[in-house]
Amino acid sequence: MSSTASGPPGYIVAEITVSDAETYEEYVERSGTVLAAYGARLLVHAFSSAGDLIVKEGGRTFERLIVVEFESLERVTEFYHSQDYQQVIGLRQSSAQSHVYHAAGVPPEAG
Structure with a gap:
């Protein structure tokens, strides 16, 4: 994915350890739709x-x-705070230990 005129790409980086696989899989399925x-x-x-x-x-x-x-x-911030994502985030929070980071990428001209 290339960056837009407004700046570099944004990223979510997550370190996950799942404790409830069934609930976490539901989170993956439902959050995938929102991510798309x-x-x-x-x-x-x-x-x-x-x-x-x-x-x-x-x-x-x-x-x-x-x-x-x-x-x-x-766009990361819009996604994370969207009503659709907020409806599923609890599934991850209840089924896994997570460290989640939002980060700006490097502008293409800097690479």
Whole structure:
């Protein structure tokens, strides 16, 4: 996804450890629809159990790493605070321990 004239892309980065798989899967299904409506693109969905997520420094332990790209950080904020997402966020919060970050990407001209 390329950045818009308003600036660099925005990202959600989440470190997730699931405690209730059934509820978390419901969250994934329902939040996926909302993500699509906001033009989000899943870039990373890595699992430590599959060997595609390896923590090299810092000693943090979590099951999965998720990175989602949006056209801008403003779009991330719109998504996160939308009524549709707020209706499903509780499913994640009740079924997993999460560290969630919103971050601005690097403008294309800086790369």
